[in-house]
Amino acid sequence: MDNGAKETRYWHSQSTEGVLAQLSATAHGLKQAEAERRLASHGPNELPETTGRPAWLRFLSQFNNVLIYFLLVAAAAAFLLDHIIDASVIVAVVLLNAIVGYVQEGKAEEALNAIRSMISPQANVLRDGRKSAIPVRELVPGDVVFIEAGDKVPADLRLLRARRLLIDEALLTGESVAAEKRELPVTPDAPLGDRQCLAFSGTLVAAGQGTGVVVETGLQTEIGRISSLLQNVEPLSTPLLRQIDVFARRFTWLVFIGGALLFAFAVLVRGFDWVEALIAVVALAVGVVPEGLPAVITITLAIGVRRMASRNAVIRKLPAVETLGATSVICTDKTGTLTRNEMTARRIETAVSRLSVGGAGYVPEGELTSPDGDDVAALADATGLVRCGLLCNDADLFQVEGGWQVAGDPMEGALVALGMKAGLDPSHVRGEWQRLDEIPFDAAHRFMATLHRAPDGSPDGSYVVFIKGAVEALLAMAAKEETDDVAGRAFWEERIANAGAEGERVLGFAVKHLAARPETFTFETLAGGVEFLGIVGFIDPPRREVIDAVAECRSAGIAIKMITGDHAATALAIARQLDLAEDPEVITGAEVEAASDDDLREIVERVSVFARTTPEHKLRIVRALQRNGHIVAMTGDGVNDAPALSQADVGTAMGIKGTEAAKEAAQMVLLDDNFASIVNAVREGRRVQDNIRKVISWEIPTNGAETLAVVLAILAGFALPMTATQILWSNLILAATLGLVLAFEPPEPGIMRRRPRAANAPLLSPFLLWRVVVVSILLAAAALGIFFFALETGRDVETARTMVVNMFVVAEIFYLFNVRYLHVPSITVIGIRGTPAVLTAIGMLVAAQLLFTYAPFMNRLFDTRPLGLLDGALMVVIGAVLMLLLEVEKVLVRRLGWFAELRD
Ligand code: ATP
Numbered sequence: 001m002d003n004g005a006k007e008t009r010y011w012h013s014q015s016t017e018g019v020l021a022q023l024s025a026t027a028h029g030l031k032q033a034e035a036e037r038r039l040a041s042h043g044p045n046e047l048p049e050t051t052g053r054p055a056w057l058r059f060l061s062q063f064n065n066v067l068i069y070f071l072l073v074a075a076a077a078a079f080l081l082d083h084i085i086d087a088s089v090i091v092a093v094v095l096l097n098a099i100v101g102y103v104q105e106g107k108a109e110e111a112l113n114a115i116r117s118m119i120s121p122q123a124n125v126l127r128d129g130r131k132s133a134i135p136v137r138e139l140v141p142g143d144v145v146f147i148e149a150g151d152k153v154p155a156d157l158r159l160l161r162a163r164r165l166l167i168d169e170a171l172l173t174g175e176s177v178a179a180e181k182r183e184l185p186v187t188p189d190a191p192l193g194d195r196q197c198l199a200f201s202g203t204l205v206a207a208g209q210g211t212g213v214v215v216e217t218g219l220q221t222e223i224g225r226i227s228s229l230l231q232n233v234e235p236l237s238t239p240l241l242r243q244i245d246v247f248a249r250r251f252t253w254l255v256f257i258g259g260a261l262l263f264a265f266a267v268l269v270r271g272f273d274w275v276e277a278l279i280a281v282v283a284l285a286v287g288v289v290p291e292g293l294p295a296v297i298t299i300t301l302a303i304g305v306r307r308m309a310s311r312n313a314v315i316r317k318l319p320a321v322e323t324l325g326a327t328s329v330i331c332t333d334k335t336g337t338l339t340r341n342e343m344t345a346r347r348i349e350t351a352v353s354r355l356s357v358g359g360a361g362y363v364p365e366g367e368l369t370s371p372d373g374d375d376v377a378a379l380a381d382a383t384g385l386v387r388c389g390l391l392c393n394d395a396d397l398f399q400v401e402g403g404w405q406v407a408g409d410p411m412e413g414a415l416v417a418l419g420m421k422a423g424l425d426p427s428h429v430r431g432e433w434q435r436l437d438e439i440p441f442d443a444a445h446r447f448m449a450t451l452h453r454a455p456d457g458s459p460d461g462s463y464v465v466f467i468k469g470a471v472e473a474l475l476a477m478a479a480k481e482e483t484d485d486v487a488g489r490a491f492w493e494e495r496i497a498n499a500g501a502e503g504e505r506v507l508g509f510a511v512k513h514l515a516a517r518p519e520t521f522t523f524e525t526l527a528g529g530v531e532f533l534g535i536v537g538f539i540d541p542p543r544r545e546v547i548d549a550v551a552e553c554r555s556a557g558i559a560i561k562m563i564t565g566d567h568a569a570t571a572l573a574i575a576r577q578l579d580l581a582e583d584p585e586v587i588t589g590a591e592v593e594a595a596s597d598d599d600l601r602e603i604v605e606r607v608s609v610f611a612r613t614t615p616e617h618k619l620r621i622v623r624a625l626q627r628n629g630h631i632v633a634m635t636g637d638g639v640n641d642a643p644a645l646s647q648a649d650v651g652t653a654m655g656i657k658g659t660e661a662a663k664e665a666a667q668m669v670l671l672d673d674n675f676a677s678i679v680n681a682v683r684e685g686r687r688v689q690d691n692i693r694k695v696i697s698w699e700i701p702t703n704g705a706e707t708l709a710v711v712l713a714i715l716a717g718f719a720l721p722m723t724a725t726q727i728l729w730s731n732l733i734l735a736a737t738l739g740l741v742l743a744f745e746p747p748e749p750g751i752m753r754r755r756p757r758a759a760n761a762p763l764l765s766p767f768l769l770w771r772v773v774v775v776s777i778l779l780a781a782a783a784l785g786i787f788f789f790a791l792e793t794g795r796d797v798e799t800a801r802t803m804v805v806n807m808f809v810v811a812e813i814f815y816l817f818n819v820r821y822l823h824v825p826s827i828t829v830i831g832i833r834g835t836p837a838v839l840t841a842i843g844m845l846v847a848a849q850l851l852f853t854y855a856p857f858m859n860r861l862f863d864t865r866p867l868g869l870l871d872g873a874l875m876v877v878i879g880a881v882l883m884l885l886l887e888v889e890k891v892l893v894r895r896l897g898w899f900a901e902l903r904d
Contacts, residue, residue: 011158011215012195013188019158025142025213027160029126038140045139045155045217047224058105062098070256074282081275085861086283089728093286096732100740101295107302121660123154131396131407143214147199148440149207150639150659156221157199157212159183163440164208169193171202172222178206192222204661206639209440240322240692241301244294247764252289259285266714276724280710283724288707290699292735297692300743304688312671313681314655320667322692323649324633324685327558328756329625330678331618331634331648334564334574335505336657337675338546343414343538346504349495350385350534353378357421362397362404362413364420379422385533386422388509389415390429392450392466397426409441411507414538415468433464437521443565443638444614446470451521463514465526470567470612471496471508477530478510495535500569503577504537542577549676550578557755558682561608561625563618568611581608589613592620600624615640622647631756633678635670636662652678687747689757690822693768694742698819700772702734702812705779709804712784719797721787721804725862730805733848737841738816744837748823767899774889779811782878799865802853806867807875809849813842814879818886825887 011019020026030038063072071094079087122133124146131146136154139145145157153167159181166178173179173193182196192200199205199212201221218224259281266277304321308314315321335341348355348368355378359366370378395408397416406413416426433452441448447469454464467474475489492508499506512530553560560580564571568586575584586609595603597620604624610617615638622644625632634648637658642665645651653666654673663669670677706727713720722730764772786807790800816838834842852858854866893899 010188011156012190012198013185014158015185016158016160016183016213019215020160020213023142023213023215025144027144027211027213028129029144030140030142032127035127035138035140035143038142039138042140043218044137045214046137047219059098059102062101062105063094068094068097070252071282071286074279078279078282083275083279086279086725086728089725089732090282090286093728093732096736097292100292100736104295104299104302107299121152121154121663139214139217141214141217144211145214146209146211147205148209149205149442150637150661151205152660152664153199153201153203153205155201155214156216157210158215159197159199159210159212161211162197162208163210163438165199165205165210166207167199168204168206169200172200181208181210204639204664241294241297244297248290248293255285255288262711262714270714270717272714279724280714280720280727283727284707284710287727287731288703290703292739293695293699296695296699296740296743299740300688300691300695303743304684308668308681308684311680311684312655312674312677313684314669314671315667316663316669317667320650321685321688323631324668324682325687325689326631326757327633327650327682327685329559329561329630329632330553330675330682331561331563331621331625331632332675332678333635333637333654334562334566334571335540336654336673337635337670338562338578339540339542339574341410341540341657341673343410343505343540345414345418345536346502346539347499347537348382348385348418348534349499349537350381351491351532353381355379355382357418359417359421362406362417364397364404364417366421368421382534383422383424384511385509385536386415386419387424387429387433388466388511388533389468389536390419390424390426391433391435391452392448392468392509410540411505411538415536418536436463436517439521439523441469443640445523446473446565449521449526451518451525453517461513461515463517465512465514465521467510467512467526467530468507470565471506471535472612474508474510474530474532477526478532492532492535496567497569499535499537500567501573502537503539503570503573505540505566505570506535506537508535509533542574543674543676545674545676547578549679550580552679552752553682554579554581556682556752559608559630561604561610561621563610563613563621565613566611568609571609571611575609584608586611589617592617597624597627601628604628615644618644619647633668633682635675635678636666638662641665683747683752686751686754686757687745690748690751691742691745693765694745694819694822695739696764697768697771697775697822698742698816699739700768701775701779701815703731704772704776705783706730706808708776708780709783709787712780720801721783722801723863726801726805726864729852729862730808733845733852734809734812737845737848738812741816741835741837741841742819744835745820746835748821750824754823765899767893770893770899775815775886778882778885779808779815782811782882783807786875786878796865798863799867802864802867803871803875805864806849806853806872807878809845810875810879811882813845814883815886818883818890822890825890 014022071090075087075090075094078090121136123136123139124131124133125139126144127134139155144160145154147153160183162181162183165181167181168178170176175193179193180196181199185197186195199210200223202223263277263281266272266281267274301318301321305315305318308321332338342361344360345357347357353370354372355368355370357366357368368379369375372378393412393415395406395412395416397404397406397413419426419429432455435450435452437451439449447467449465449467452464452466454462467477471492475492496506510530510532512526518525550560562571562575562580568588572584572586575581585607587603587607589610589612592600592610592613600620601624604621605628610621615636618634618636618641622632622634631649633650633652634644635652635654636645637654639659639661642661645653645662645665650668651666652668652670653662655669655671656673658669668681706722709721710727783804787800787804790803791797852862853864858864859866
């Protein structure tokens with residue numbers, strides 16, 4: 001069905017019947033076959049992706065860097081001065097750098113884009129008369145869609161039903177106050193912001209619930225018309241990358257100044273030919289600036305992002321990868337994250353009777369037995385409660401191959417199963433007791449209420465309200481009537497404590513009879529006359545893999561805080577089952593509220609279970625932890641969790657039960673809602689951090705040593721140990737091979753037995769600085785040593801230089817193995833075996849060096865000379881000795897405890 005642009009503007013001024021008729025749809029949704037037909041004619045419900053910068057522009061931007069300008073000028077100068085080889089080598093360096101940067105940036109972007117599609121949003125629709133979740137892109141005009149707080153409106157909808165529905169339309173109207181929605185049509189000329197009966201694609205549901213029929217999809221929606229390019233591409237940047245950029249820029253200036261001074265010194269004091277000196281200084285400058293570093297770090301991050309995604313943690317914002325590695329506290333929900341969120345009712349208790357419920361999972365089979373003996377009487381007494389659980393309920397159970405599944409909330413699904421076990425037929429009961437209105441569940445008030453018309457002749461009166469929720473909330477409603485009753489607050493508190501101690505999740509049930517239908521159904525309707533019926537205890541077993549993940553966190557010095565809406569006794573029992581902390585302590589949201597900011601700082605260190613909390617408490621807890629210097633990962637799923645998720649260092653949204661609002665505020669989304677996936681992501685984050693440190697500690701001394709050797713030669717006035725082109729060559733070849741492999745390093749053994757690294761640790765930590773100095777001196781000494789040895793033993797300066805370049809390369813290979821493990825000895829079986837990346841890079845490097853040394857054209861190009869086998873052996877021995885020295889240093893430095901960062 002295709003509507004012209006003219007009619008589409010008037011969805012808001014027609015009655016719902018008119019709109020449905022025009023769309024050839026009904027309030028019961030479309031048939032699947034019809035939906036597929038419409039999808040084929042209307043196209044998918046999506047906006048075209050922003051096409052990033054064109055490839056050529058991305059390539060050109062690789063040259064947009066002070067150092068590259070400088071190099072290009074130098075190449076032009078060399079060319080004009082007839083140093084064609086130098087000019088070509090400089091150009092080759094620049095080109096290679098650009099290609100490596102371009103390819104890696106492309107790969108990183110590709111990895112991020114692939115991941116973005118993993119969290120494609122879903123919409124809840126009625127298809128073939130049944131509620132189901134489908135990808136938003138498959139929505140078609142005529143589909144009936146449900147929306148609730150936290151959802152992103154998936155298409156332009158004409159509302160058929162709105163319950164306290166508030167939608168944040170700032171995206172379209174700029175209005176920061178959420179707009180109130182209702183079903184009634186408005187005048188044809190109403191401006192966008194006043195079209196109360198429409199919900200617009202891309203806007204966020206702030207509160208309430210609604211149902212609407214899709215009127216426009218894709219580019220036809222309001223948002224599609226305003227701009228088809230709204231999706232913005234996340235910049236490929238992180239705090240560390242920015243730190244490196246700043247560092248590189250400053251360093252480049254330093255190198256300019258140093259280079260100018262060196263040039264002046266070489267020409268004026270040492271009497272070098274100025275062209276020679278200029279080229280040598282340029283080569284040195286190229287050598288000393290780690291121009292490839294940002295690209296390698298980006299690829300390290302991108303690899304981390306990809307590996308995290310393969311283990312169900314999707315990074316939405318790149319900086320989270322770095323922060324994850326430094327996480328020192330994980331604040332987590334309980335239900336579904338630590339536990340399986342597969343509920344089964346275990347007990348029913350009313351004021352006078354008790355029932356144990358048999359069976360497992362959602363299979364509606366199981367005995368209801370009374371420990372006191374009379375099963376029939378106990379069941380008769382509990383039937384009112386069980387029926388309340390069936391009616392104050394939005395879930396359905398349906399049989400699939402291999403078992404029963406819930407559509408909706410798991411606890412409500414368990415109540416449907418309970419009803420069936422008690423002999424009630426859900427669809428029959430629900431048909432008899434027509435639902436007229438409801439107050440949806442909200443974590444803030446912790447209950448749900450539904451208004452029903454009682455079946456004719458029912459002894460319950462004409463209208464009945466069924467309420468279910470946290471027992472305290474229900475008892476508070478019933479309080480006035482119950483104060484002196486036998487089954488008063490103390491009675492139920494004892495019952496809850498018993499169930500909670502077993503790790504059971506307890507839900508209360510209540511009822512209120514009304515003589516007449518209330519005009520509106522609000523909180524006031526519930527005032528007075530509420531009768532508490534009893535409780536149901538559910539089991540929700542802990543996820544098995546979480547037990548190991550918790551243990552891993554504890555050994556890694558990461559504290560875990562459970563922040564749950566559940567009752568204290570239940571939460572504590574689960575914390576104990578999971579061994580969350582040594583003798584876990586629990587406090588409630590009310591106590592958090594009563595504590596001052598300063599007290600809270602002390603509380604959050606000590607306490608590991610926060611029960612009966614609301615999302616506002618989460619925000620205070622995160623802040624208190626951050627004030628104590630912690631890096632906090634925090635999970636959340638609801639619309640009200642968004643502030644805490646944004647405040648946390650790694651806001652983590654649930655992929656399955658999380659709302660769009662939570663996902664948008666989060667830095668990371670868990671595809672399986674599983675706590676163990678957070679811990680996997682932390683481990684991966686630590687690996688990324690380690691690898692970045694490895695890249696830096698390999699790359700900088702490599703540059704430093706070369707520079708040191710040549711600068712010493714110029715200052716001391718002896719022949720240069722390497723020519724300018726040779727310096728450029730070794731840089732080029734090392735950067736293209738060994739320079740890339742550390743990004744692929746696997747985690748070191750014991751990576752989760754170390755304490756978290758300080759978050760604000762500087763790029764060049766004292767240990768790295770020490771490393772740079774020590775290694776630069778050692779490598780420079782080896783290079784100069786071999787240079788003078790060659791000259792002493794009567795070789796010409798060209799052969800001596802060829803030996804120096806090869807010595808450098810050999811030493812770099814050995815040094816790479818040393819750097820692969822920063823925390824443990826490298827000389828172990830796995831340590832010296834190397835990864836495929838390492839071995840391939842070494843193979844390529846050796847082949848390139850053989851060409852450099854033995855191929856006649858390379859001899860001409862670089863002024864090199866073939867070397868003897870013994871010379872090669874000598875270099876390997878020196879390289880091995882260097883590595884041994886550095887291994888000894890690794891052990892010594894740890895033993896002496898010089899650097900805090902190495903202490904476990
Ligand atoms: P988490 O550990 O993830 O915070 P939670 O499920 O324990 O999860 P909430 O969802 O905020 O936390 O629930 C808090 C309380 O509200 C529950 O302990 C229960 O008493 C009540 N409750 C939860 N879901 C419903 C529901 N669908 N209807 C009525 N009451 C509910």
